[in-house]
Amino acid sequence: xxxxxxxxxxxxxxxxxxxxxxxxxxxxxxxxxxxxxxxxxxxxxxxxxxxxxxxxxxxxxxxxxxxxxxxxxxxxxxxxxxxxxxxxxxxxxxxxxxxxxxxxxxxxxxxxxxxxxxxxxxxxxxxxxxxxxxxxxxxxxxxxxxxxxxxxxxxxxxxxxxxxxxxxxxxxxxxxxxxxxxxxxxxxxxxxxxxxxxxxxxxxxxxxxxxxxxxxxxxxxxxxxxxxxxxxxxxxxxxxxxxxxxxxxxxxxxxxxxxxxxxxxxxxxxxxxxxxxxxxxxxxxxxxxxxxxxxxxxxxxxxxxxxxxxxxxxxxxxxxxxxxxxxxxxxxxxxxxxxxxxxxxxxxxxxxxxxxxxxxxxxxxxxxxxxxxxxxxxxxxxxxxxxxxxxxxxxxxxxxxxxxxxxxxxxxxxxxxxxxxxxxxxxxxxxxxxxxxxxxxxxxxxxxxxxxxxxxxxxxxxxxxxxxxxxxxxxxxxxxxxx
Amino acid sequence: xxxxxxxxxxxxxxxxxxxxxxxxxxxxxxxxxxxxxxxxxxxxxxxxxxxxxxxxxxxxxxxxxxxxxxxxxxxxxxxxxxxxxxxxxxxxxxxxxxxxxxxxxxxxxxxxxxxxxxxxxxxxxxxxxxxxxxxxxxxxxxxxxxxxxxxxxxxxxxxxxxxxxxxxxxxxxxxxxxxxxxxxxxxxxxxxxxxxxxxxxxxxxxxxxxxxxxxxxxxxxxxxxxxxxxxxxxxxxxxxxxxxxxxxxxxxxxxxxxxxxxxxxxxxxxxxxxxxxxxxxxxxxxxxxxxxxxxxxxxxxxxxxxxxxxxxxxxxxxxxxxxxxxxxxxxxxxxxxxxxxxxxxxxxxxxxxxxxxxxxxxxxxxxxxxxxxxxxxxxxxxxxxxxxxxxxxxxxxxxxxxxxxxxxxxxxxxxxxxxxxxxxxxxxxxxxxxxxxxxxxxxxxxxxxxxxxxxxxxxxxxxxxxxxxxxxxxxxxxxxx
Numbered sequence: 010x011x012x013x014x015x016x017x018x019x020x021x022x023x024x025x026x027x028x029x030x031x032x033x034x035x036x037x038x039x040x041x042x043x044x045x046x047x048x049x050x051x052x053x054x055x056x057x058x059x060x061x062x063x064x065x066x067x068x069x070x071x072x073x074x075x076x077x078x079x080x081x082x083x084x085x086x087x088x089x090x091x092x093x094x095x096x097x098x099x100x101x102x103x104x105x106x107x108x109x110x111x112x113x114x115x116x117x118x119x120x121x122x123x124x125x126x127x128x129x130x131x132x133x134x135x136x137x138x139x140x141x142x143x144x145x146x147x148x149x150x151x152x153x154x155x156x157x158x159x160x161x162x163x164x165x166x167x168x169x170x171x172x173x174x175x176x177x178x179x180x181x182x183x184x185x186x187x188x189x190x191x192x193x194x195x196x197x198x199x200x201x202x203x204x205x206x207x208x209x210x211x212x213x214x215x216x217x218x219x220x221x222x223x224x225x226x227x228x229x230x231x232x233x234x235x236x237x238x239x240x241x242x243x244x245x246x247x248x249x250x251x252x253x254x255x256x257x258x259x260x261x262x263x264x265x266x267x268x269x270x271x272x273x274x275x276x277x278x279x280x281x282x283x284x285x286x287x288x289x290x291x292x293x294x295x296x297x298x299x300x301x302x303x304x305x306x307x308x309x310x311x312x313x314x315x316x317x318x319x320x321x322x323x324x325x326x327x328x329x330x331x332x333x334x335x336x337x338x339x340x341x342x343x344x345x346x347x348x349x350x351x352x353x354x355x356x357x358x359x360x361x362x363x364x365x366x367x368x369x370x371x372x373x374x375x376x377x378x379x380x381x382x383x384x385x386x387x388x389x390x391x392x393x394x395x396x397x398x399x400x401x402x403x404x405x406x407x408x409x410x411x412x413x414x415x416x417x418x419x420x421x422x423x424x425x426x427x428x429x430x431x432x433x434x435x436x437x438x439x440x441x442x443x444x445x446x447x448x449x450x451x452x453x454x455x456x457x458x459x460x461x462x463x464x465x466x467x468x469x470x471x472x473x474x475x476x477x478x479x480x481x482x483x484x485x486x487x488x489x490x491x492x
Numbered sequence: 493x494x495x496x497x498x499x500x501x502x503x504x505x506x507x508x509x510x511x512x513x514x515x516x517x518x519x520x521x522x523x524x525x526x527x528x529x530x531x532x533x534x535x536x537x538x539x540x541x542x543x544x545x546x547x548x549x550x551x552x553x554x555x556x557x558x559x560x561x562x563x564x565x566x567x568x569x570x571x572x573x574x575x576x577x578x579x580x581x582x583x584x585x586x587x588x589x590x591x592x593x594x595x596x597x598x599x600x601x602x603x604x605x606x607x608x609x610x611x612x613x614x615x616x617x618x619x620x621x622x623x624x625x626x627x628x629x630x631x632x633x634x635x636x637x638x639x640x641x642x643x644x645x646x647x648x649x650x651x652x653x654x655x656x657x658x659x660x661x662x663x664x665x666x667x668x669x670x671x672x673x674x675x676x677x678x679x680x681x682x683x684x685x686x687x688x689x690x691x692x693x694x695x696x697x698x699x700x701x702x703x704x705x706x707x708x709x710x711x712x713x714x715x716x717x718x719x720x721x722x723x724x725x726x727x728x729x730x731x732x733x734x735x736x737x738x739x740x741x742x743x744x745x746x747x748x749x750x751x752x753x754x755x756x757x758x759x760x761x762x763x764x765x766x767x768x769x770x771x772x773x774x775x776x777x778x779x780x781x782x783x784x785x786x787x788x789x790x791x792x793x794x795x796x797x798x799x800x801x802x803x804x805x806x807x808x809x810x811x812x813x814x815x816x817x818x819x820x821x822x823x824x825x826x827x828x829x830x831x832x833x834x835x836x837x838x839x840x841x842x843x844x845x846x847x848x849x850x851x852x853x854x855x856x857x858x859x860x861x862x863x864x865x866x867x868x869x870x871x872x873x874x875x876x877x878x879x880x881x882x883x884x885x886x887x888x889x890x891x892x893x894x895x896x897x898x899x900x901x902x903x904x905x906x907x908x909x910x911x912x913x914x915x916x917x918x919x920x921x922x923x924x925x926x927x928x929x930x931x932x933x934x935x936x937x938x939x940x941x942x943x944x945x946x947x948x949x950x951x952x953x954x955x956x957x958x959x960x961x962x963x964x965x966x967x968x969x970x971x972x973x
Contacts, residue, residue: 087538089537089538095537095538097537102537105537107536107537107538108531108536109536109539111538207538208538208539209538210537211538211769214768214769241542242540242542243540243542244540244541244543244770244771245768245769245770321765324572324763325572325581325582327581328572328580328581328582329535329537329579329581331574331581333579333634334534334535334579335536335537345576349574369763372572372763372764372765373761373763374761377763377764377765381765
């Protein structure tokens with residue numbers, strides 16, 4: 010059953026072919042058996058999962074089930090879950106148990122989905138390779154020498170390894186799309202404000218967005234139906250109706266215009282990756298779409314802009330981790346300053362410290378105008394670029410990353426090279442747009458994903474385009490075990 | 493050398509909202525530590541702020557109350573620093589785009605003249621928690637009940653020239669915020685806290701001297717004392733050839749001592765930037781109009797009305813309009829009685845008794861209605877002004893539900909019966925035959941003074957109940973005949 014998609018499992022549960030308890034137990038057994046190789050979970054909530062599964066079965070028996078009732082899911086370990094440890098991949102939160110539930114996980118709870126556990130991630134969602142977790146690197150199920158991508162690497166890996174039917178992720182600069190791409194699964198970063206951030210431990214508040222990761226677009230649509238919607242507790246969450254994303258999955262693509270930004274296909278893009286993308290676009294033409302070249306002239310500026318704004322926000326979002334009220338506190342502090350310094354020095358990893366320093370610098374008196382203000386101006390230009398491009402096309406397509414997954418350790422000494430690998434994804438966060446990654450084949454055994462970018466709140470069209478592509482191709486069906 | 497003082501104030505005013513500025517936790521004062529702090533106030537990971545619309549309304553009302561521009565798009569920013577009572581590691585406040593722009597507050601000086609003090613701006617922000625340094629054996633306790641309490645910080649231009657003006661301004665501001673009902677005005681509980689920026693310069697000099705800031709003064713008395721002390725200190729330093737260092741100072745109201753807290757060099761870099769968790773606050777026309785329509789009568793307008801409607805003097809009207817509870821008490825007492833008398837009583841007996849018992853007018857045992865009833869009995873000659881004081885005292889001590897009951901119970905009704913008064917006067921004249929002789933022998937121009945003796949004797953004989961006017965009249969007639 011674990012090879013089946015979330016939607017197929019939902020049908021099996023509805024038909025009574027399997028119970029949620031059986032399904033959940035089979036995943037728990039798989040996790041026990043295999044996750045030692047992948048390290049995709051930080052916490053496995055076995056007992057809780059079985060209790061929830063039992064409840065889900067009862068609810069289904071009572072005729073009160075939704076599509077997700079009884080479906081075993083995994084949650085990125087930055088969604089606060091009441092009574093279950095939430096570490097954010099950091100030593101500083103190694104002992105943190107939130108007294109409340111994030112809106113996203115609450116919604117899944119209310120739908121009676123089952124939580125298998127909390128997935129591994131780059132510390133505080135900072136990273137492109139998932140090598141920055143206090144709990145060790147996650148390994149790519151397609152090749153355990155390779156990184157799974159970051160920062161939702163644990164979520165991507167556990168879905169790819171069929172250790173969960175679906176998983177939640179968050180995407181600040183590509184952290185859903187890029188690991189989905191590297192792990193050969195489907196992932197969607199919704200429009201900023203589409204999904205509540207309440208209870209999500211913040212990295213960069215103006216960029217963070219939660220989204221679904223699963224085998225198929227249809228599965229993502231089912232998950233987004235539950236995740237999306239207004240939340241009084243998040244002022245940046247938009248009060249807009251949530252459409253049924255499954256209702257438009259089969260709409261025709263006839264007449265759809267695909268924009269290919271010329272800047273996405275310039276130097277730096279691996280030739281084999283480019284070929285997979287072009288092949289996928291050709292497939293879309295067969296489905297009735299027309300293709301047009303568009304331009305995002307300020308694409309290159311998105312990296313410096315992002316790497317000022319995100320660390321600036323992070324530097325203050327992370328101030329609360331000071332050893333005073335929760336999380337790690339150093340032993341025997343000599344005084345207040347000593348407590349702050351040592352608690353934070355011991356609690357945070359290298360990449361987090363690097364970004365706190367960059368962000369603190371960028372916001373300092375005398376540098377604010379040169380860095381932060383400038384970065385915000387560039388952000389506006391990038392958004393305008395997208396708006397202009399969307400006057401000529403309905404959907405933008407391109408790669409998620411310049412190369413397939415690289416090897417663990419390959420770039421860890423070169424943060425700048427690591428940052429450059431985000432060039433295709435983070436401009437989408439700066440513009441607040443929805444973006445998606447869909448499996449589009451592989452290069453030397455490592456998966457490649459096609460990135461699709463939509464207009465604000467046009468998730469329905471992205472899922473529709475992805476679903477039609479998946480009806481016509483088999484890329485999404487490949488798994489590390491069938492390849 | 494002659495010195496001139498320059499003072500600017502920053503005032504933190506706690507808004508009287510039921511819940512905090514970014515969370516649903518209660519703002520009530522005096523609860524057990526950390527019982528009124530929810531996950532948002534504690535800055536737990538993942539929580540997000542949501543603006544309390546009532547706090548926005550109150551800030552707007554303040555702006556309207558001081559004739560200020562309301563910034564229709566205002567922005568919350570993060571002010572970053574580490575301190576144990578600051579749970580998030582930043583304070584959410586407003587810097588570049590505060591909700592209230594430039595305005596003014598007019599004060600009345602002791603010589604009766606008025607002066608307009610410019611307000612630079614007022615912004616919304618959240619309060620921090622409190623560090624408790626006692627009872628923790630070398631450690632500190634943190635109480636976050638106050639964290640997230642909504643404040644407006646009001647910043648004046650350096651328009652004040654001495655402690656007296658500063659106090660007059662502070663009192664006027666107190667009157668404005670209590671009239672608006674946006675602050676309970678309870679200074680001892682920290683509802684209003686003053687930071688004073690003080691500098692001195694040789695009289696006639698254009699540019700300002702170096703200033704110091706004394707923080708967190710929570711009474712008019714302490715503020716005045718702190719200013720006087722700092723002015724004296726600065727003049728001493730300058731006259732000794734020294735220089736004033738820009739610094740933050742602390743004043744201890746209990747000991748009257750002041751000391752330096754930190755110099756400018758040690759000041760933080762707060763790394764302000766717009767809070768990405770909060771969207772800009774956009775104030776629509778309709779909201780502004782609705783709040784404008786709901787504005788209460790402001791102290792200046794009230795004062796003008798007290799003068800024109802009740803014929804009060806400028807000074808009396810100024811005091812009575814100065815704070816909302818006193819103004820309301822006066823108006824209720826004046827209603828159906830006599831405004832002049834009500835004014836005299838509120839400023840006299842009522843305020844004396846309140847001061848002696850250290851209570852506020854809201855807790856006065858003699859209500860405005862009781863006072864009005866008392867005044868009516870003075871007006872209709874049932875009792876004299878002197879007897880009225882006895883009645884007031886009885887009412888204050890709870891010896892009756894209203895003036896009539898006290899008058900009745902104690903038999904204080906004024907004697908206005910001519911025959912009875914005549915009989916009493918006859919007795920007095922008989923008992924003081926020698927004085928009567930002296931009176932009649934005295935030249936007419938001296939008699940006016942001498943009659944006071946007989947009035948006193950007659951009033952004494954009546955135990956104060958005789959109508960003094962009638963006593964005077966009858967005495968004159970009998971003595972002069």
